[in-house]
Amino acid sequence: MTNPTILLTGATGYIASHTWLALQAAGFNVIGVDNFSNSSPEVLSRLERIGTLRPEFVQADVCDASALDAVFAGRRIAAVVHFAAHKAVGESTVRPLAYYANNLGSLLNVCQTMQRHCCKTLVFSSSATVYGKPERLPIREDAALATTSPYGATKLMGENILRDLEKADPTWAIGYLRYFNPVGAHESGLIGEDPRDTPNNLMPYVSQVAMGKRARLQIFGNDYDTPDGTGVRDYIHVLDLADGHVAALRYLLDGKGSITANLGRGRGHSVLELVRAFERASGCSVPFDIVSRRPGDIDACYADPTLARLALGWQGLRDLDAMCVDTWRWQRLNPNGMAG
Numbered sequence: 001m002t003n004p005t006i007l008l009t010g011a012t013g014y015i016a017s018h019t020w021l022a023l024q025a026a027g028f029n030v031i032g033v034d035n036f037s038n039s040s041p042e043v044l045s046r047l048e049r050i051g052t053l054r055p056e057f058v059q060a061d062v063c064d065a066s067a068l069d070a071v072f073a074g075r076r077i078a079a080v081v082h083f084a085a086h087k088a089v090g091e092s093t094v095r096p097l098a099y100y101a102n103n104l105g106s107l108l109n110v111c112q113t114m115q116r117h118c119c120k121t122l123v124f125s126s127s128a129t130v131y132g133k134p135e136r137l138p139i140r141e142d143a144a145l146a147t148t149s150p151y152g153a154t155k156l157m158g159e160n161i162l163r164d165l166e167k168a169d170p171t172w173a174i175g176y177l178r179y180f181n182p183v184g185a186h187e188s189g190l191i192g193e194d195p196r197d198t199p200n201n202l203m204p205y206v207s208q209v210a211m212g213k214r215a216r217l218q219i220f221g222n223d224y225d226t227p228d229g230t231g232v233r234d235y236i237h238v239l240d241l242a243d244g245h246v247a248a249l250r251y252l253l254d255g256k257g258s259i260t261a262n263l264g265r266g267r268g269h270s271v272l273e274l275v276r277a278f279e280r281a282s283g284c285s286v287p288f289d290i291v292s293r294r295p296g297d298i299d300a301c302y303a304d305p306t307l308a309r310l311a312l313g314w315q316g317l318r319d320l321d322a323m324c325v326d327t328w329r330w331q332r333l334n335p336n337g338m339a340g
């Protein structure tokens with residue numbers, strides 16, 4: 001029997017590139033598509049260096065129906081992992097149309113193309129943002145859903161589109177993976193999160209401050225209802241997240257049906273805890289200022305990951321120290337990201 005082929009959209013992005021390696025290691029064939037709107041072609045040579053196989057890749061916009069058709073033509077694609085999306089919450093409030101067009105346009109095109117080619121197994125990159133301001137912690141998958149930004153709305157609408165699709169055609173098998181806060185990098189130091197401009201997420205920002213690329217970190221609020229007053233989030237190592245995709249694909253391809261699962265560790269860490277852990281890992285100080293809260297930010301958010309553990313046999317094993325050590329190695333070896 002030949003190994004199943006998995007198509008990754010947004011393949012050269014942060015999470016997909018790590019997932020690519022995990023899938024290869026698990027024996028899957030992988031083909032990737034990306035338009036490099038938020039990643040670099042250099043990722044492909046890095047993947048080849050780590051994984052030893054030349055990555056099979058097509059440069060294309062996932063919203064382009066004929067380009068995606070050409071990717072499917074002549075291949076037996078067993079499943080798609082749809083990572084491609086714009087992902088910056090703040091930017092989505094300024095450019096909502098671009099977010100709806102890209103995130104929903106790409107999803108619709110992926111599903112329509114899959115349908116034409118009789119491929120009905122899909123993993124969708126959803127997000128903890130679909131829980132909005134959670135009523136109860138830890139957050140279970142059956143918690144109420146609400147969003148606070150156009151980005152979040154694209155994830156929730158994406159889930160709703162897929163649920164309607166499944167209702168209309170139960171032969172679809174869909175994994176709705178709700179990621180919490182992905183951080184860390186591959187232990188080779190060759191791939192990692194590579195923000196183009198000012199990082200949107202805390203960990204890359206902290207690592208740039210430790211590196212001296214940015215002078216100080218701004219911590220938005222220290223009067224939240226948390227042990228030290230700073231916001232608490234559930235950080236998950238990107239390598240664990242990558243393994244979560246392998247587990248989800250196995251589940252779906254084994255015919256067990258669709259699944260909605262939180263991919264988090266189930267442990268919350270505050271901003272100050274993360275800063276201290278990063279200082280330990282890097283041996284550098286991370287100077288910070290406490291500034292006022294950002295509108296829309298919540299006190300705390302962490303997953304109940306029980307369902308993923310029981311159904312997928314998956315859990316986030318790497319701790320905050322490992323996340324910081326791996327981020328720091330990536331940052332040190334690539335002070336300017338993939339650009340050099």
Ligand SMILES: NC(=O)c1ccc[n+]([C@@H]2O[C@H](COP(=O)([O-])OP(=O)(O)OC[C@H]3O[C@@H](n4cnc5c(N)ncnc54)[C@H](O)[C@@H]3O)[C@@H](O)[C@H]2O)c1
Nearest residue numbers: 010013014015034035036037038039061062084085125127
């Ligand atoms: N990183 C996070 O904090 C986080 C959290 C929850 C969910 N997610 C979701 O996970 C997925 C991957 O996130 P990431 O952090 O790896 O982001 P990323 O920006 O590193 O990767 C996304 C990739 O998709 C590509 N892309 C975007 N639109 C495209 C299009 N129309 N056609 C082809 N390629 C396109 C980009 O060039 C990029 O390489 C996204 O769907 C994101 O919304 C991310």
